[in-house]
Amino acid sequence: MRNVMLLSAGLLLILCAGAVFADEVVDPEVVAHAERLAVGTCGTCHGVKGVSKQPKFPRLAGQNPAYLAAQMKAFRSQQRGDPDAIGYMWGMSASLEDSTIEALAAYYAVQTAVGASVASDGASVARGREIYEKGIEAAGVPACSACHGPDAHGIADFPRLAGQHAQYVMKQLASFQNNMRNVAVMHGVAQALKVDEMRSVAVFLETLP
Amino acid sequence: MNFRFPRACLSSGLMLVLLTFLVEPSAHAVPSFARQTGMACEACHTVWPELTHFGRVFKANGYTLDNLKQVRGVTVQREEILSLASLPPLSLMVQVAYTQLATPLPDSSGVGNSQNGTASFPQQISLFYAGKIAPHAGAFIQLTYGNDSGTLGIDNTDIRFAGLQVLPGDQSLIYGVSLNNNPTVQDLWNTTPAFGFPYATSNIAPGAAVSTQIDGARGQDVAGLSFYAFWNESFYGELGAYRSAKQATAGPLDSASAGGVVSGIAPYWRLAYEHNWGRHSLEAGLYGAKFKIFPDLAASDGAGYGQVLKGPTDDFQDVAQDLQYQYMGDKNLFSVTATRIHEKQTYSATALALGINTVGADLTTFRAAATYYYKRKFGGTVGYFSTTGGAALYNPADPANEMPASLSLTRADTQGWMAEINYVPWLNTKFSIQYTGFNKFQGLSSNYDGTGRNARDNNTLYLLGWLSY
Known part of the structure; x- marks a missing residue:
């Protein structure tokens, strides 16, 4: 009986580990799709590598992935309600899947953030x-x-x-x-x-x- | 030298005035783009149809940015061979208008005046297919019913293929090709003729009788293919070629073709630089084209010259400069647009047909406008327009070679100003009150038509309701 319990516990551990591992495996298809999106779609406002030139649009290069993913999900669920979020991001995020959001967040996290700019005042x-x-x-x-x-x-x-x-x-x-x-x-x-x-x-x- | 206007020419003069009614700017803000991207109009437009920087990039990218569910097709190598929106990108545009002239036009019978105060319901209804058609291709296709023509016809059309390349240093290169039917309809700035101010005018009121070729004269009459590149969203270059593609004319074109057939191909070119800083955007550029056109003399001198599509041509070399400034605050939006088009005209074919020396002329058009909007809701524009010189087919060196007086009516000089007040209750609905004042009309301030009609008699009050959905 004790062996059965040990075996069960071991199996459970392996399954859990498997589940965690599976969660961490990133589908290369999804990564490639996210990269295409980031360059071709998001890049229109945020810059191809997340360094936007227009001050209306935030720079995303080097941003924390957890924060980025949370924002994209908030846009998608229409919970983030500032005017530009409604005007731009509610639409753009509407059909993003969780896996794509995570991959997009990862894409921006590893881009090189811009250096200091000179302030006038x-x-x-x-x-x-x-x-x-x-x-x-x-x-x-x-x-x-x-x-x-x-x-x-x-x-x-x-x-x-x-x-x-x-x-x-x-x-x-x-x-x-x-x-x-x-x-x-x-x-x-x-x-x-x-x-x-x-x-x-x-x-x-x-x-x- | 003064122009002479024999009575016999008045009817042809009136015809010319009427012809100008047919030149109407078309207009374009397309909710199907909003449906396709899920973005509000304000992403691409300050107030439609004026484009923001984002709108320009969206257009350069071939209208392909989208967020809609796609019907997709891929090969085993995962190459995308179909990406079609589950909903077609269609929209409708309706313009209803009312036009009041300072003095009514003469009745065509020559007795009394025509009715003043013309209601246009509608002035124009357009159906658009505007959006993505394939992974890297998109289209802006406009079908328009106009109350003046009473028919449905092709309007501005721009079908694009575009690509994006990330260059070293994270710089971007957008490149593409546009197949379109109106030189400058593919342009990204609101300075060039196809999408410049005024965005809508009355199709009842008299307007300038003469325009340069690139200034809408060849719109929907040609087909052109142009290649463009937009580097780092700053430097823009384009090269294209246009060929006659007349509507409602049997093809191939022959001697029965309506006037203005382009011989061979007409080259088109464009250079522009845009600089964006903070909330400001500044653009300066050059554009031009050269048209060799078979003359259509039958309509103007009644002597039976046909539209023979061979031999010499009349040549029109257009070179233009343009400038645009935009400020986009959260509440206050301000923009200035200006363009100057110079056309060098050489009437070799016309001169040959009429047995006179070759004559040349210069025609210059200048337009500038300043627009202000508060919260994208209340706004106004003041503008100046002027077309001077040119068009008089007259050889000053040899008065004996003076053209038939009917042709001399094409003298250009038309100058004036416009003021417009706009109310935009919703981003896709605009109500305008527009006033156009003329200082000069077809060369003169007073008695421009020989019957005592003055330039200011053509001053126009125009009320417009403009819906896009």
């Missing part, structure tokens, strides 16, 4: 750095770096912000503030931010490598 950048690193205590704004990392490369599910277009970051902060992009944590953070403070943080982030 040094005072704004300095103020932005201060807010990013220390927050605004008086207004109850926590340090951005606590979640997004000291280098703004993101941590776990929190997105990379380094090198992102300032215009895009500004727009997202405004969307969090008025809850069009419904994320409780960021709504709390952005609520107390004034427009010039948002701008400072955004231009600072754009300068980061």
Whole structure:
């Protein structure tokens, strides 16, 4: 009886391991499909390697895959409701399958993020750095770096912000503030931010490598 | 030297004015693209039909971007041999309009005036197939019923194959070929004639009698194949060739063909540079074409010259510059478009037929417009237009060689301005009030037709309801 139990446990372990392993195996067909999509479709706005030139569209190169996948799923389920999400991404993500989303996220994660760009307003950048690193205590704004990392490369599910277009970051902060992009944590953070403070943080982030 | 307008020529003058009614800009914002991509109109248009940078890239890519479920076919090597949207990319466009002239046109009987205040219901209805047709091919095909022609006919058409290559340094190269029926319909900017301002005008009101060949004169009358490349979404180059492809004419073309048959092929070229920074986009470019055209004298001098499709031609060399600036804020949108087209005309064939010396002329068209929109909802445009010089088939060196006066009516100079107020309650619905004022009409400010009609009598109030769905 004991042997049977051991055997069963062993089998179960193998099956579980198999299931985990199967989950990790990436179908090359899906990867190839995702690459074609990334270059030919997503690339129209986000750049062929995720480095968009238009500040309206976010740079995706080097972005955390977990964050990217979560966003694509939020577009697909129409839960992310900022105007550009509705206008552009609800449609583009509508027929994406989970496996394609994961492969797209992986594609962008390994692309080389852009280097620092030169900001014109040094005072704004300095103020932005201060807010990013220390927050605004008086207004109850926590340090951005606590979640997004000291280098703004993101941590776990929190997105990379380094090198992102300032215009895009500004727009997202405004969307969090008025809850069009419904994320409780960021709504709390952005609520107390004034427009010039948002701008400072955004231009600072754009300068980061 | 002043032009003479004998009474006998008035009817042909009126004919010319009427002919100008037939030259109507077609217009185009196509909801089937929105259905195909799942994106709102604002992705591709500031306010339709003006394109955003994304819209230009979408067009250069052959209208193929999509998110619809596809009917697919693949080979065993996984090569995609069919990718067809499960829904056809169809749309309908309806224009209803009302036109009021400052002074009604003379009645064709010569007694009294025609009725002023013309309702057009519709002015135009168009059916589009606009979208992807294969993995790298797409089409923009427009069938239009116009109330002036009373018939359904082919309108602007652009069928494309496009590819994308990622170059070293992650730069992109979009390349492709366009098969189309109107020089500049394939162009990406709203400066060139096919998709330039004004996007819609009355087909009742008198307009300029003369235009350069590239400025819509050959629209839907030719078929052209052009090859283009768009490097890094900045530098654009295109080379093409057009050949006569007349509608409602038996092919092959013969001496019974309607006027304006192109001899051989007409080369077309385009160069442009676009720079985007922040919310701004700036484009500057050059474009041109050369048409050798068999003259059609039968219609104008009544002397029985036929459309003989051999021998000498009249030559038209068009070279144009264009400029576009766009600012796209979240609430405020602003754009400026301008183009100047210069045409060098050489009337060798006409001169030969009429037994006079070869004559040449220069025709220059300039158009500029500035548009502002608030929240893509309320907006307006002011524009200036001018066509000067040219077209007078008259040899100044030898007054004895003066052309028949009926032809001299084709004198060009037409200048004026336009102002338009738009209300766009939904992204696919536009209501416009447009006013066109003329400073000069066919060469003169006053008494341009010899019967006392002044340029400003043609000032036009135009109300337009424009739906696309």
